[in-house]
Amino acid sequence: MIWTLVAVMVIATVLSDLLQSHEMKRAGEQSVHPHGLMRLARMIAERRRLILAIACLAVSFFSFMLLVQIAPLSFAVPASSASFVLETALAKLVLREHIGVRRAAGALIVLAGVVLVGG
Amino acid sequence: MQTIAAESKRAASVAKVVVVLLLFIALKAVGNLSLAWGMKHLPAGPEGPLFYLKAMFDPFVAMGIIALILAVLVRLALLSLADLSYVLPVTAIGYVIAAYLGKTFLHETVSGRRWLGTALIFIGAALVGSTTHSTTGDQAQ
Numbered sequence: 001m002i003w004t005l006v007a008v009m010v011i012a013t014v015l016s017d018l019l020q021s022h023e024m025k026r027a028g029e030q031s032v033h034p035h036g037l038m039r040l041a042r043m044i045a046e047r048r049r050l051i052l053a054i055a056c057l058a059v060s061f062f063s064f065m066l067l068v069q070i071a072p073l074s075f076a077v078p079a080s081s082a083s084f085v086l087e088t089a090l091a092k093l094v095l096r097e098h099i100g101v102r103r104a105a106g107a108l109i110v111l112a113g114v115v116l117v118g119g
Numbered sequence: 120m121q122t123i124a125a126e127s128k129r130a131a132s133v134a135k136v137v138v139v140l141l142l143f144i145a146l147k148a149v150g151n152l153s154l155a156w157g158m159k160h161l162p163a164g165p166e167g168p169l170f171y172l173k174a175m176f177d178p179f180v181a182m183g184i185i186a187l188i189l190a191v192l193v194r195l196a197l198l199s200l201a202d203l204s205y206v207l208p209v210t211a212i213g214y215v216i217a218a219y220l221g222k223t224f225l226h227e228t229v230s231g232r233r234w235l236g237t238a239l240i241f242i243g244a245a246l247v248g249s250t251t252h253s254t255t256g257d258q259a260q
Contacts, residue, residue, distance in 0.1 A: 017203055024199035025255055032139050032196050040192045050195075057191070084207060091204040098254035099204050102246055109243030110208040116236025117214050 002071050006079045009063040013083040014090065016056035019049050021095055077118030084111055132200075136252050139197045140209060146190040148216045154183030155225060201252040208247040211240050 027043065030036055044050045067076045088107050091097045099107075157179030164170050174180050197206055215237045221227040 017207075020195060021198045021203035021206075024195055027199055029135075030196040030199040032142055032193050036196065037189065037192050040195050044195075054191075087207060088204050091202065095203060096255055097202040097204045098251075100250060103204060103208075103250045106243045106246030106248075106250070107204065107208045109246065110211045110240050111243075113236040113239030113241075113243060114211060114214060116239060117218065117233050118236075 002067070002075075005063050005067045005070075006082070009060050009067060009080060010083045010086065012056045012060035012063065013080070014086050016053045016060060017083075017087055018090055018094060019053035019056070021091070023047055023049050023053070025095075074118055078115040079118075081111060081114040081118070084114065133252065136197070136200050139193060139200060143190055143193045143197055143210065144213055144216065146186050146193060147210075147213050148220060150183045150186030150190055151217060152183070152220050152224060153179045153186060155221075157181075157183055159225065202254055205247060205250065205252045209244050212244050215240055 024030070027047075030040055044054055064076065064080060067079070071079075084107070088099065088104075092099045157177045158174065160179070161174055161177060164173070175184065194206070194210075197210075218229050218233060218237055222229045
């Protein structure tokens with residue numbers, strides 16, 4: 001049960017972020033002024049992939065909530081950071097982001113930090 | 120001349136990313152803290168769907184939820200400006216702030232191991248932060 005929840009959470013997070021990143025890069029630069037935020041909220045309602053992304057976000061949030069009820073937080077937080085590795089790899093493969101040595105090294109150091117913080 | 124113009128454009132673009140990034144981190148921190156504070160100070164009652172529904176009307180819980188919804192929108196704006204592989208490690212700074220706020224306001228204990236993790240997150244995020252924030256070609260700059 002625990003590992004099923006971890007899998008659901010990680011897959012939902014990865015899917016949500018890939019969809020969000022893909023759609024937002026396509027949408028072009030957005031602002032965070034009140035008008036910009038309203039525009040973003042409307043954008044979610046109008047773009048099917050963003051609706052799906054938010055639905056995945058909800059699935060990931062609730063599976064995390066369930067996970068912390070049956071497993072210690074010190075397991076749940078590092079487990080959720082598994083999505084971090086997968087997302088960075090997919091950002092390169094699917095989103096065609098350029099991940100140089102410095103960014104890759106930084107991401108690995110952050111990952112180690114997240115695992116320590118969770119433990 | 121052209122290089123100076125390109126350079127100043129790049130600097131403005133970096134400044135915008137930093138502002139949106141800080142706003143996201145702040146909203147997330149305030150949202151989580153408010154939510155955690157509200158949930159910990161709720162009047163005791165039988166657990167169940169009704170309990171959680173009532174909890175949503177607690178001012179701290181409600182403020183936390185609103186801040187977290189705004190954080191989702193601001194993160195979308197951030198993803199319109201920067202790569203996912205940039206946003207993920209850099210926003211991990213949130214873990215550091217959560218640890219600090221938890222210790223200060225909720226009196227949670229933060230172990231040495233946790234502070235070490237916090238330091239690593241800082242170093243890694245700074246390293247990623249020093250890379251070009253958007254590397255996909257199709258973005259209109």
